[in-house]
Amino acid sequence: MAENKKNNTQAPEEEEMEVITLEFDDGEKADCEIMGIFDYNGKDYVALIPDDGTDDVWIYGYEEDEEGAFELIDITDDKLFEAVAREFESIMEDPEENEE
Template sequence: MADEKNTLIPEEEEAEVITLEFDDGSKVDCEILGVFDYDDKDYIALIPDDGSDDVYLYRYQEYDDASFELIDITDDALFNKVAHEFDEIMASQEAEEE
């Protein structure tokens, strides 16, 4: 997945889905929109399959055995910077499609 950095999934490709489980035990299936780089670290954008317009952003760590870990972004300032980078990528991709 890291090879696809800063390129979100084109609509014609079938999206990968992962299930997130939260601390309260609730689960939600999420479509993987893409992995992108910010400040030399990988982040992942997920779209929950819950009917909302939300996008979840997490730090993404992929390991040599192809496993991966999603890490909460707990610093508000960092989260805002990562969200801004995601918005810039989305805007750039939308401009290319026009």
């Protein structure tokens, strides 16, 4: 899966949302807003909001190198995915409590 980062143009008074375009193995593409990056058990994960009119949130593993390039990693273990999703839901319930 390849990811390309692009900017979303908005009015100056609005907070600029970071948007990336995901390209899947079948050639399909999806623009996604980066909701945030969070930690679970010492590893980083990213929550994405696809621009598809749904209220879905996609969660991937996240790795960034020293130069700022990043890679999204599928979470293939169901138990790990469920644990990461619970952590994300916990953060969303009370975001102020989970800020560092």
